[in-house]
Amino acid sequence: MSRAQSADRPGRVTIRDVAQHAGVSVATVSRALAGDRTVTPGTLAKVQQAVRDLDYVVNAHARGLSGRPTPMIAVIATDVRSPFVQHVAAGVQEHAAESGRFCAIFTTQGEAKQETDAVRLMREMNAEGVLLVGGVVDSADYRDRVRGYVQTLGSRLVLCGRPSPGPDIPALVVEYDNIGGAYAATSYLLSAGHRRIALITGRHGFTTTDQRVAGYRKACADFGVEVDERLIIADHTVLDRTAGYLGVQRLLREDADFSAVFTGTDTIASGALTALREAGRRVPDDVSVVGFDDLAFAQELTPPLTTVHLPHEELGRAAARMALSNVQTGSGRDHVLLGTHLVIRDSVRPYVRTAG
Amino acid sequence: MSRAQSADRPGRVTIRDVAQHAGVSVATVSRALAGDRTVTPGTLAKVQQAVRDLDYVVNAHARGLSGRPTPMIAVIATDVRSPFVQHVAAGVQEHAAESGRFCAIFTTQGEAKQETDAVRLMREMNAEGVLLVGGVVDSADYRDRVRGYVQTLGSRLVLCGRPSPGPDIPALVVEYDNIGGAYAATSYLLSAGHRRIALITGRHGFTTTDQRVAGYRKACADFGVEVDERLIIADHTVLDRTAGYLGVQRLLREDADFSAVFTGTDTIASGALTALREAGRRVPDDVSVVGFDDLAFAQELTPPLTTVHLPHEELGRAAARMALSNVQTGSGRDHVLLGTHLVIRDSVRPYVRTAG
Incomplete structure (x- = not known):
């Protein structure tokens, strides 16, 4: 009521x-x-x-x-082909099913109009929860949209898997420790003696990318290692195999000096592994690789991938719970940050200076 | 109108x-x-x-x-974590976006009640298209449900990626040549000289499984090869890595005689490859493997997987088009069958009788 x-x-x-x-x-x-x-x-x-x-x-x-709300939680995301979206949506779906609600997934292809249209439809249907899921380009236009959504949806709106748009926009947020995960991955490589660590991730400007780059930089700074900007490759919009494949090819073409690669997603890592294999670089003997996500296939890559575990399903469940629980902003319960941790498998070796 | x-x-x-x-x-x-x-x-x-x-x-x-229909096409499927569902939904999404409509994805976890609830909600919202996507257990209860859906939704309902429920239920259908794909995969192995071909797929009773088993049996019959029922492993509900991993482990434990494995999905194949590797069986030198789906990761498995290509996105687009075009049953346009074909990579070798 x-x-x-x-x-x-x-x-x-x-x-x-x-x-x-x-x-x-x-x-x-x-x-x-x-x-x-x-x-x-x-x-x-x-x-x-x-x-x-x-x-x-x-x-x-x-x-x-009778004007009852539609017992539905909407997931609004860029693309259902994203593993992140799939797993977060599965968590939302589980919570929705347990609580007798529908979970509907709308995709936007990153178009602002598709997003506003979907939000509007959910508002007209009086949906009980509306979750904006996944990283985003944090622009003034985006902030204006979110401000509008908060005004019309109130505590039914939850941002999930992206940071708070700022103190002036009282949006509920459920995110994961993206910076901490990137920090853990990078410092693991640094602890193993690597100093020339390439980073291949999504495009600058995306919240997801920027946070992972921030964690990488922080770890380098804490280890007293200067960042070589040429080793940061962040120009793909889609976090897919191609980004990893082309990223490694570019490093090799530019004759870059690197002994390790940290990738923004496991999917990027799988493309990177292919490019390294094709170039005759052995993983982990010649190059160490660390991924991000801990998707099921990560353990079946060759070699099994060391990666950052991200609690996808729990992110979805937590966001769904928050949307249904009428949390007030400023209550101290309006921002949930879920932990991430490193899963160590076989894709990293201590750095050994090679002859030449 | x-x-x-x-x-x-x-x-x-x-x-x-x-x-x-x-x-x-x-x-x-x-x-x-x-x-x-x-x-x-x-x-x-x-x-x-x-x-x-x-x-x-x-x-x-x-x-x-003004009582206008909601410009929305609903995808109702078991689980968004299924690659089949993701890619079909992406095709629906593309067609929906091009034609100025929403695509909403509802998942049922295979529960009849969740399906009927979602169909009912879409009917109340006057959605323009309702697609039931993916294989199903073809039971009397299922047929009754579909009969009811056809009565209330008419030509807005399309069954996608599953066969017609029978001539007495005038449902629109967009499917792919599942039997033909399984036939092509099996006869490719038979042509390479394999005679002991294990089949690991989903549970009997599912339309998807039953059609793939039928294609396998037909190819064996055409090659005059008697099917050894012990080589057919079809007891997993979920078509995941575990099904392939445990399936191969069971074949090995039972000391089954097989030189090739045909799996119901690429994901099952990836689990099978892991189990074969762990058991010291080389692919393709000792055992040949063929998958089904042609997902992006199939070419990055070790070895790159020979598999049946399934036109996921086009299935979704075709089903969306049919739902919006007010096709009449019996018009000759009420049943679309999309082709499948074999993609040959490196996971099959001609059969060589080994010593012993």
């Missing part, structure tokens, strides 16, 4: 605003929205346009059975 | 039925469904119960802006 009340807060667009905007009476708007067939097509069109212009949300009571 | 008309066909539950069931007037039901606050909570509860009992779908005109 608290949600219905919060939706009635002052400042909301009302049916009166719609009537004024459309130049018709409130009763006409009411009849138009109720599907009354005595409303002429011209008037209906004017009302519909006003509704769209003002972003008016039809009172849930007029829209469905 | 034809959809709105078909929804008005005789036999549909009407507001009069709801009123009679609830023991109130039609006007009261109307007011209750419109969210009129003068309706007492007791009466509202009676109406709500009658709506649920009779599975009454509130007239779309009373539910949303």
Whole structure:
């Protein structure tokens, strides 16, 4: 009930605003929205346009059975082909099923319009939870969108797997220790004596990339190792095999001096392993490799991959729980940070200076 | 418009039925469904119960802006962690985005109730397309459910990646040549001289499994090779690495005589490769392996996997197109069968009789 009340807060667009905007009476708007067939097509069109212009949300009571919220948690993410999205969504799905709710997954292909459209649909349906899942380009436009979502969805909106957009936007956040994971991976390589560590990850500007680069830099700084910017390859939008494959090829082509590679995802690592194998560089004897994610296939790569474990399913469950629990921002429960840790397998060897 | 008309066909539950069931007037039901606050909570509860009992779908005109259908195509599948589901859904998503619609993915965990609930929600929302995606246990209960879905959704329902439930259920179907793919894989191994071919796939009773076993049997029959039932391992529900790993371990434990393994998915193949490697059996020198799916990782396995290519994305696009095009059953356009083909890589060698 608290949600219905919060939706009635002052400042909301009302049916009166719609009537004024459309130049018709409130009763006409009411009849138009109720599907009354005595409303002429011209008037209906004017009302519909006003509704769209003002972003008016039809009172849930007029829209469905008794205006109850739709028992649904929406996952809004870039692409369902992303393993991150799949596993987080599976966690949301589990929590949704346990609590008698639907989990619906919407993908945006990274398009702002697809995201705002999906949020709007979920708002119209009065969905109980709306989760924005995965890393994002943290732009002014993005912050404006999130500010708007928070205003209309309140505590039903949770950002999952991305950082808080800042203290001025009271969004609920469930994230994982991305910087800490990258720090652990890099310092493990540094502890093994590696000093020339290449980093292959997604494009700069993405929250996910920037945090992993930050963890890498911090570890280097703590070990007193100067970062060689030429060893940081962060220009692929998609975190796929190709990014790893081409990243290693570029390092080799530029004759870069490196004894280890830390990759932003296990999938990038698998492409990197292929490129290293093709170039005759043995892993881990010649080059050590560390991944990020700990997906199931990581242990079946050749060699089994040392990687950072990320609690994907638990991220999804925690975000779903938060969306349903009506947490208030500033309550101290509005930001959850889940831990990450290194899983050690067979893709790292202590650094040995090779002849020549 | 034809959809709105078909929804008005005789036999549909009407507001009069709801009123009679609830023991109130039609006007009261109307007011209750419109969210009129003068309706007492007791009466509202009676109406709500009658709506649920009779599975009454509130007239779309009373539910949303001008009663337009929600521009959405729903994918209803078992689990988003299935690569099959991910790639088919990506195809649906692409077509949906191109045609200005949402794609929403609902997962059921194989539970009939979750499926019927999701279909019902999509019907209430007047979604433009509802796709049931992936293999299924073809039971009487399943057929009854599909019969019901066809009655309420008509040509908005498309079965995708599973066979027609039979001539008495006029469901639209977009499937791939599953039997043909399994036939191609098995006859490729037979042509290479293999006669003892193990088959590791999902559980009997699933449409996907049964069709792959049928293709395998047909190829053996055409080559005059008697099937040794002990070489068919089809007891895992989930088509994952574990099924392949444990399947090979069982063959080895039972001291089965086999020179090749055909697996129901690339993922099963990757588990089989691990078990063979651990047992010291070299692939392809000692044992040949063929997968099914042609997922991206298949070419990065050791050795790169020969497998059956399945047109996942195109399946999704074709199913989405069919759901939106108002195809009539019996029109000759109500059943699409997409081809599959073998992709030859390095996991098969001609059979050589080994000493002993």
